[in-house]
Amino acid sequence: MSEPIEQTPFSFGPSDATELAENPEQRCPCVLLLDTSGSMAGPPIKELNEGLRAFQEELAADSLARKRVEIALVTFGPVKLETDFVTAENFEPPILTAGGDTPMGAAVQLAIELVARRKDVIRQHLGPTMCLRPWIFLVTDGGPTDEWHSAATKVQEGDNDQKKAFSFWAVGVRGANMDVLSQISRRPPVSLDGLRLRDMFVWLSSSLSGVAKSQSGAQVQLSAPDWTSVSS
């Protein structure tokens, strides 16, 4: 009697992870630049904290973005680096408290330095094409209490189609000095009516996820106040 012949199942293409190359993920660094000055006390800071949690949860739920988006958290005033860059899956939002003035100029300059250094670190350690254009995302409810014109110049110099050092976005919640914001930010700042910070953070996480993946990040726009309508 002949033994039944064992058939190897037909396979065309890699059938498990060992046949795929292993490469580090590209990184998209994002600095959250958050106003925690005295005027944010009460509902605003509560909304901000909830928004931060939603932001982390949304990103962590995305299998690719959780590894690719890196978050650093800077609060002001005083200017404080709350969290240095970590991937979204490892980001633990701190509970922020309000109090202090609004040294926005210094905070913006710190953010710009942070992304510049991070880009070098990523390129050196992961590879020259492993960094995606970083984001700086400013949220404020007031106006700067420090010198801010130098910061504005640096933003203009870095965020443009030639230099493309970073993409800078500004959101003003109730009470924000939109005029100053529009001088700092090349992109028109968005005025957030009410405190829909959670929606804003969900939009941000979605946009970052998009940028962190296949799309080239050129044309993302904020469309206020409906955070769900973004053209890219």
Added chain:
Amino acid sequence: MKFPTWAFTNASAIGTSHQRRGEECQDSSLVVAPRGCPEHLGNPIIAAVADGAGTARYAADGSSTAIRVLKEEICRILTSPSGVLTESGLKSAVLMAANHVDGLALQRGHASREYASTLICVVLMHDHAWHIQVGDGAAVFGYGENRVVSYWPAKGEYGNETFFITDENFQEQLHIHRLDQLPDDVTLFTDGLEGIALNLATQEAHLPFYESFYRVLSQREAGYQLDLENHLKEWLQSDLVNSRTDDDKSLVLISRTRPSRQSIS
């Protein structure tokens, strides 16, 4: 003189990011054996892949038009009495494809950049090959146990930036290279598969990736392998692949066939 013959297949599949947004696949691919070539050319093969830019609204039209026009022009040259392909002839063919895409945009009242696309093309002759490339993705050439990536995916400053045939100065990014040794197999893919087919740190092809295809394809008879196309489509949309990329994916596989066996008398 016995000319080499080829077994080949290809597929493109939509990426999960486009699927989620109800958008179409912006990748295009083809592999053909043009008919009507002068005999002395043997059995040439034209293969191409193209990846429409994510931010370009009509990128799917851009990529499909680019490879179609390029293929048609190369076919026209190959089926002409001399059938001679030269670097300048290929450059003209690429320009023609780029102009065609621009013309299409113009006709429709759109900006060319809405049709932005990368472009990779390989032409296999009987004793040499041509490789054309604008942008990222790659063509990987198999020689014995080696797999050679002679032109690394071209990227801009950031990892998700590349060059397109609709760029004003795309000719500066146009790579045309004659391979003086005919490969045993050729693989073309767009950037969606770079992360699993290439070792980015060492800038080398990841050999097991190709082996898993060519141990099957190299055993086939000449011609387009329709059944393998179905397997390929399935594989491109598998969880294994989609866990590593959410981009559109294209893959062209071409293998020299084994020498034909003599029939036993």
